[in-house]
Amino acid sequence: MRPRGRAPGEDRPTAGDRGVTRAVPDPPPTALARALAQTFADRPERERIVIRSRQGARDVFTGDRLAAEAGAVARALRGWLGPGPHSLVLALPAGAEFVVTLLGGLLAGVTLVPVPVPRPGSHSDRFRHIAADSGAAAVLCLPAHAEAVAAALALDGTPPCPVATLPLDPARLPDPVRPAAAPDLPVAVIQYTSGSTRLPRGVRVTPDNILANAVLVARCWGVDVHARFVNWLPHYHDMGLMGGILYPLLCGGFSAQMSPLDFIRRPALWLEAIADERAGFSGGPAFAFADCLRRIAPDHAARLDLRCWRRAFIGAEPVPAGLPAAFHAHFAAAGLAREAVFACYGMAEMTLFAAGLPGPDRPPPSAEAARAVAPCRLTPELGAGLAIVDPIARTRRPEGAEGEIWLRGPSRGAGYLGLPGDTAETFGAALDDPSDASGWLRTGDLGVIADDALYVTGRIKDVVFCNGRTLAAPEIEWLACGSSDVLNPMAAAVFMPDPARGGQAVLLAELRLGETPPDPDTLRRTIRRAVTGEWGLDLVEILFLPRGRLPRTSSGKIRRRAAAELWRDGAWPPETVPSVKEMPECPS
Template sequence: MSERSDFVGHFRDRVSEQGPKQALVFLADSGSGVTEQSYDYIELDRRARRVAVWLGERTEPGDRAMLLFLPGPEFMVGFLGCLYAGVVAVPAPMPDSNGRGITRLAGIARDADVRAVLSESAVEQAIDAWITASELTGTVAHAAVDTLPEGGEDAWAPVPLSGESVAFLQYTSGSTSDPKGVMVTHANLLHNEAEIHRAVGSTADTAVGSWLPQFHDMGLIGQLLHPLYLGSTSVFMSPLTFLKRPYLWLWALSEYKVPISVAPNFAFELAVRRITDEQLATLDLSHVKWILNGSEPINAATLDAFTERFAAAGLPRGAVFPCYGLAETTLFVTGSRGGRVHTDIDPKALEAGEVRRSSEPGARTLVSSGTAGGLEVRVVDPETHQVLAEGRTGEIWVRGGSVAAGYWKNPEKTAETFNAAAITEDGATAGYLRTGDIGALLDGQLYVTGRLKDMLIVNGRNLYPHDLELTARGVHRALHSGVGAAFVVEGKPEKLVVVHEVKASELDGSTLDDIAKAVRAELRAEYDVHLHELVLLPRGGVYRTTSGKVRRGTMRDKYVAGALEPLLVGAAR
């Protein structure tokens, strides 16, 4: 699409082409209706140059600037302003209303050694207070981008950039004490946007719409930057708007004729559960081409339920587009270019490390995350680094132009993670990213089966925590809308524990003890495992990352430390 080596040059070409076309459309739910705030390409470019001039007066190219914004278009003004100034953007989540996240935010600021903070007037005072509390006063400059004076943009001059210039740091969901900032270069960003473009067939007429967090890789690169890369339009809303009224997500796709959206697995479940028949009757989804689902692993029943439910609104049967990616590859790695592929496999073989097709009763359905395009994907034994045969499960390794430059200020972890050598009969080849994900390749399709660090080894068998969690969740309706975390506590023997949220209003006469007995019985029947303890927590009790993934390690640590406040602890019987 472009011969440019940096995203700024590429985007400014789109500005020249698209001019007054809408670039960003933000939808806010006022309670009495949906309001729209939009910027066209000319206005977005003007505001970004204004921010770049402010940054240029206070920072040097290569310095870092943290972005702290409420959901909305000002975030992208700040992000592009950083790129225009040659400053490395550091997107980060605002702390919640209870102050949770403040410590991690300060850790990110210190790790990135930020020199500036960009925000907006609605949160300016709160950000000033955070800067003071984090002892950053005097070391960082702070501006609300929506209050910068008009006309300042005229002083902007392009900053020399190359493909190797770092565009932004994407901090992964790690611990407070050990934040990891993935260094995404301009070349990485352009390469990955081109990968997405080829996979989904997007054009300048292809709007993208969703509600994902703008500071997260899927929200930033897939929901916001991809339309700007194309010269199309991003239609988006706050994650909180979606959680309160899931209908508005699909309403926006219907109302604005958006052909491409992206969402994690739980969004499909929530839409099926919460959108009423009356709301369904107002939707027209016949123009939707793809809704990308990047969950790992992808749940076949969820996709089938969503497709069947919204077929009545014209949603094409093959519209859900399973894919796979991670921050260390900028975002996208594989996608279901030829349509969604399901495979029934032998669950016992999976426990032994093999994806083997089966038509026998009890077979488990796996959904492929698709095929690779311009990236090389291998499945490798994580201990020996030997490339495994087709159908064998191992760690997923990736090589290619989308693989990021490494972790910020962490050369040892960068060398270990980003420059692994895969061994074949022909020798060793270096330069692979170790994803930490487990999967298998079968007929070119990638099946993601879990996380290496989350794998449960029980009585010598490999079990995947999400399987046990899904089974537990299906036992009673009081568990349906919550999430769980399954983990093993070391000992002789090891102890299997499940922590799960429960909705008390859905008990329907059952006691918590009844639920504990039922979960224990179901896990024994389906997996032949003994559950040492079921811990039932109130809603919100299971910790998740900003992208909605269960933080199993955190829950295990809290369980071992006795730091959970359960509604019930169901001991072994």
């Protein structure tokens, strides 16, 4: 990752805007653009990215092809947009168009805002908010999605920017919205977090943030020019965008890209792709590993060859303590090593990665709060950028004590777009210690450090108070939903119906696809006995919902506070089991 030379497409382009030709001066290339150009130029005939179809067909992008196609996009963008800075919303599905447009935009120095394609008829204001908040010059999409994109932009009035479709034909491109003001530093990507009940906030991620985090991952996981990745994670989420697409390229390696929908329809396609591509690096959220355990039969697992899979990383949400070992046991016959399966931790505000290494099993921690979750192992480098803090006193907590996770280092993003107050509170946190005060990011997550490992126990705001104890919502959900195979422990929400009254909670639990409890009342009694027996917590209401009904973040995490608001607004009738016929195919 030693940047050198000029990026493809950095010669002065001449492009047309509505048929008018104009010359656009080259902006100075960022270090990120130079690093990408170096990967394209080093052994240009080598496969760098492959787009896999559901049937296993491979659309191969060599370094030469990426340089040519991404360079052409970079020139077209400069000719269309003119002198920057500019931001563009990328509302593109997973696949070749997104990859080439992403790389072309980064080469051109455009700030990119990846988002999911809006669904036709969607009434969410999230899409329009992102386009307006980011100051986008336009939204780029495929022609087939232009109508849905335009409708989403116009949902609450005048669209904040025009819609442009691929390919970038100068004669068809609309006039872009001009930026109101230049940012104070280069921003490569604006990653929008889903929030809970509020509109999403845009995390400004700089080129230097991306390079620093890629180097950190490379050092911790041993990523080098021989590394081979398989990625099915959404390209508009940090884990898929950074860890699945950009980091393999920046480290000089290779990645095979799958559609997230292919994984959802048939999880075995993911592991088959790992075996086919001889990939050593691939991962996802805890629910993905749990789905593989449930939906891939032992005889099918034994027919796979997973000896190549050295880094099976589990992240994006708290990881149940027994999940890595259970996953290994299920796929050990395929050659998967136990130390290859491990939990990791990170967030968009830190670009992506903050903790987690492969390694052997370890004894359960002595800290009670940490026993329900898997460890994220730490190196001295990772530990130096991490603190467990009393969020009120802003002092470090001792080893084994629970507190808020604070992070710092060169991967820390540049703050929230247009929100100086939130930026100061979250990205500019300071400890009550003059010798170790500034530069911290408040994560809002709870955790424990014990025996050179971080245990992520939950969110500060996702807790339930009961009999003088503070219980993490995921731990309650896992125990409750473990009472029946028809429930999904990774798709539930526990919250207090009245935050002022402890000892009571509501459980919303999604049914697995095609399942329904044979006797809902008996199942409710079983769940109540388990939860009351463990903590003395009274589940005053238990609702069973169709798969996909709980609100989620872009990474698939359950938005518990949003679910609580929906419950309080009467979104679901009490004590009912919806028909399985209502269940959608996809949980997003």
